[in-house]
Amino acid sequence: MDFYLPIAELSISVFILVSLGLAVGFLSGMFGVGGGFLMTPMLILMGIPPAVAVASEANHILAASVSGFLAHMRRKNFDFLMGSILLIGGIVGSFIGVFLLKYLLSVGYEKIFISIAYVLILIIVGFSMLKESISSLKHISDGKIKKLHEHAWFHGLPLKLKFRKSHLYISILPPILIGFLVGIVSSVMGVGGGFILIPAMIYILGMPTQIVIGTSLMQIIFVTLVSTIMHAYINQTVDVVLSSLLLVGAVVGAQIGTRVMVRLKAEQIRFLFAIIIILVAAVLLLELLVTPESSYILEFKK
Amino acid sequence: MRISKLFIILFYFFYFIDIANARDFLLGDISNRNISITASFTGAEIIIYGAIDPKIYNHNNIFITVTGPRINAKLRKKVKSLGFWVLERRHINISNLPSYYAIASNTNQNDMAEATFMLNEIGWKNIKMTFESSIDVEKEKHIIDTLRTLYLDKKIYVSKLNQVNIIRDILFRSEFELPATAQVGNYEVNMYLISKEGKELISIWSDDINVTKEGISADLYDYSKSHPFLYGLFAAIGAIMCGFLASEIFRRV
Numbered sequence: 001m002d003f004y005l006p007i008a009e010l011s012i013s014v015f016i017l018v019s020l021g022l023a024v025g026f027l028s029g030m031f032g033v034g035g036g037f038l039m040t041p042m043l044i045l046m047g048i049p050p051a052v053a054v055a056s057e058a059n060h061i062l063a064a065s066v067s068g069f070l071a072h073m074r075r076k077n078f079d080f081l082m083g084s085i086l087l088i089g090g091i092v093g094s095f096i097g098v099f100l101l102k103y104l105l106s107v108g109y110e111k112i113f114i115s116i117a118y119v120l121i122l123i124i125v126g127f128s129m130l131k132e133s134i135s136s137l138k139h140i141s142d143g144k145i146k147k148l149h150e151h152a153w154f155h156g157l158p159l160k161l162k163f164r165k166s167h168l169y170i171s172i173l174p175p176i177l178i179g180f181l182v183g184i185v186s187s188v189m190g191v192g193g194g195f196i197l198i199p200a201m202i203y204i205l206g207m208p209t210q211i212v213i214g215t216s217l218m219q220i221i222f223v224t225l226v227s228t229i230m231h232a233y234i235n236q237t238v239d240v241v242l243s244s245l246l247l248v249g250a251v252v253g254a255q256i257g258t259r260v261m262v263r264l265k266a267e268q269i270r271f272l273f274a275i276i277i278i279l280v281a282a283v284l285l286l287e288l289l290v291t292p293e294s295s296y297i298l299e300f301k302k
Numbered sequence: 303m304r305i306s307k308l309f310i311i312l313f314y315f316f317y318f319i320d321i322a323n324a325r326d327f328l329l330g331d332i333s334n335r336n337i338s339i340t341a342s343f344t345g346a347e348i349i350i351y352g353a354i355d356p357k358i359y360n361h362n363n364i365f366i367t368v369t370g371p372r373i374n375a376k377l378r379k380k381v382k383s384l385g386f387w388v389l390e391r392r393h394i395n396i397s398n399l400p401s402y403y404a405i406a407s408n409t410n411q412n413d414m415a416e417a418t419f420m421l422n423e424i425g426w427k428n429i430k431m432t433f434e435s436s437i438d439v440e441k442e443k444h445i446i447d448t449l450r451t452l453y454l455d456k457k458i459y460v461s462k463l464n465q466v467n468i469i470r471d472i473l474f475r476s477e478f479e480l481p482a483t484a485q486v487g488n489y490e491v492n493m494y495l496i497s498k499e500g501k502e503l504i505s506i507w508s509d510d511i512n513v514t515k516e517g518i519s520a521d522l523y524d525y526s527k528s529h530p531f532l533y534g535l536f537a538a539i540g541a542i543m544c545g546f547l548a549s550e551i552f553r554r555v
Contacts, residue, residue: 004343004482006519007526011344011482047456047483059537066545071552105391112388225538232534236526240537241341241519247541251548288386295381297389298452300401300485301374 007239008052014245016046021060021246025253029068030261031273032216033194034061034224037280039246041287048242049299055231056243062224063247068254069217075262078214079165082207085172086179086197086215087222093183094223101188112288118189119284125199126277132203133271140267155206166207175205186223194220195277202270209266310473328505329353330493335509338516339486346480348511350406352493356471358504363409364466365424365494366476368511370402370458371487377445394445395434401485403429403453406462406476416500424494426450426459457481486513 002011020042024035036057043053072078104114157171178200186193194216201212232238261269333349350366377394380387405425414425423429426446433442453459460478468474480489489511495504515523526533 002342002344002482004339004341004519006515006523009483009485011342059541062538063541063544063548066542067548068545070545070549074549074553112383112386115388116386225542228538228541229531229534232526232537233531236530236533238526238534238537240522240533240540243537243541247544251544252552254545255548255552288388290387292380292387294452294455295379296448296452297378297380298449299376299378301376 003241003245005048005239005242007237008048008056008242010047012046012048012242017242017245018249021064021249022253023249024061024246025064025067025250026257026260027253027276028061028064028217028220028250029071029254029257030213031194031257031269031276032068032198032213032220033276034220035064036061037195037283041283043242048239049237051235051237052239052242055228055235055237056239057246058224058227058231059238059240059243060246060250062221062228063243064250064254065217065220065224067251068258069214069221071255071258072214072217075214075258076165077210077262078218079163079207079211080218081161082163082166082168082175082201082205083215083218085175086182086201087219089176089179089181090183090186090193090219090223093180093185094187095183096180097184097187100184104188114188115284115288118185119281119288122195122277122281122284125196126274126281129199129203129270129274129277133267133274136267137271140265163207165211166205168206170205178204193223195280198273199277209269210262213261213269327353327355328358328493328495328507330491330507330509332491332509332511335511337480337484337511337513339484339513339519340517341519343482343519345482345484348478348480348489348491349475350478350491350493351473351475352507353473354468354471354495354505358495359468359471361471362498362504363411363496363500364407364468364474365492365496366404366406366466367422367424367490367492367494368402368404368460368478369400369423369429369490369492371400371485371489372398373401373485375399377448394437396445396449397432399431399449400429401487402458402480402489404460404462404478406466406478407464408466408468408474410464411500414500418496418500418503422492422494422503422506424496426461456483458483480513484513486515488512 001014003014004011020039024039027033027035027038039057040053043057044050154174155170157173159172160169161172162169182193182197185196197219198212198216201207201215202209228238330350330352334346337346348368352366374395374397377396379390381390403426414428419425420428433445450459457479458481462476466474466476491509491511493507496502497504
């Protein structure tokens, strides 16, 4: 059965959209990532205009993250205080990112450098996470328990706060800085930033893996809420028929993802997450390297 | 195909009336003058019927064209830089580009360089579109060819040269698929009878097809344009409510 999408201006099979939504929702509930990395290229491949794909997806991920977040919240798997502090840094960072991108383009920096830098970060983060999780999994099978984080100097900076859920007593400066940097990356790259935020929360701040996922979803809810309204207001590119069909699958997928996640050990989650980051980096790299089918792109202007 | 039979009868009827008046004619009709894009729209078929006086037909060339609403477009090129494929920052602006173009004929005349063809925009190369000023003739030719390939891929260019049969030197018809990506607006339908060597336009017939959005898809589209902020707000609230709903349902499972 096909459905006509009024803003994207084409018709697409309902079955395909619902199953895509389900897959992305699953990842969202399980790892606390938005899933834009998977969805944007898929939708564009189906012929949906890129601007509509990005905007409608923000709306769909909003539904998936609310669904996933509530499931984590019932299990008390999130740190509200830490989430809020990261968010404050993130908001400032994304505003500055917008201007930074404008500046970079105006002085003649191609976006290619930013893309390559992002892929490199993902590869480094992905492989070091993979290495760490494998060695942790080995330690567990040896019967030893390894401490995940050592107390670093920056944990002891001034403005210390007690983060009960995360079992941490650290300065609020590192989380603000991390939120700030992820905010810049998000708005310059046009991505959610979950792939950098989650490893940073685990390895730099030393938060427990299970708590990280719910806290990351909290961020994604805020970001996608703002971007849905902004895209609709400024560009009129949110296709609610498209996002509704996607989110039917997504809200269910997020619930399933959460249930799978709580059955896994923290090390197993980190291992799977590392593999996903490496896959994403590989996909982004392929996009840059593979010769395109058609070297021209035609966009109709309204 | 009862409708087509009806058309055939009608054409014969008019044909004999006109024979009595001894007037030359080229007549046509369209299966569907109003196409509405609804929630279940997956594209439409346009059938164009024609009838011609055998005396003027005389094995000359018939061309049928459908030209979609004119729009502005942006063409961007992917270039290799430092071994990576990136979108070129500069783009080419094209205005007055038909969003759809279909052509059918009883001949396979590829060389349509005659003034008759150029004036009536018959054939892909004769479509009048405007490029930004900084483009030379060679580049322009290349872009027109590129657009043709892109249009073919998107099924918004249909070429049915040599595919129109003139039955008994009088009746003919042609079918065109309008894809689901069709733009709303006015589609011009033209039929031409052109002399074999392509110099003389013997007869012409024109009509329009109107494509509009209707029902819920029209309402949503209009609302997104007229109340963009509220549209975004409702979209966001809807998404949050769906998330809540799923979470509540699953809690009980």
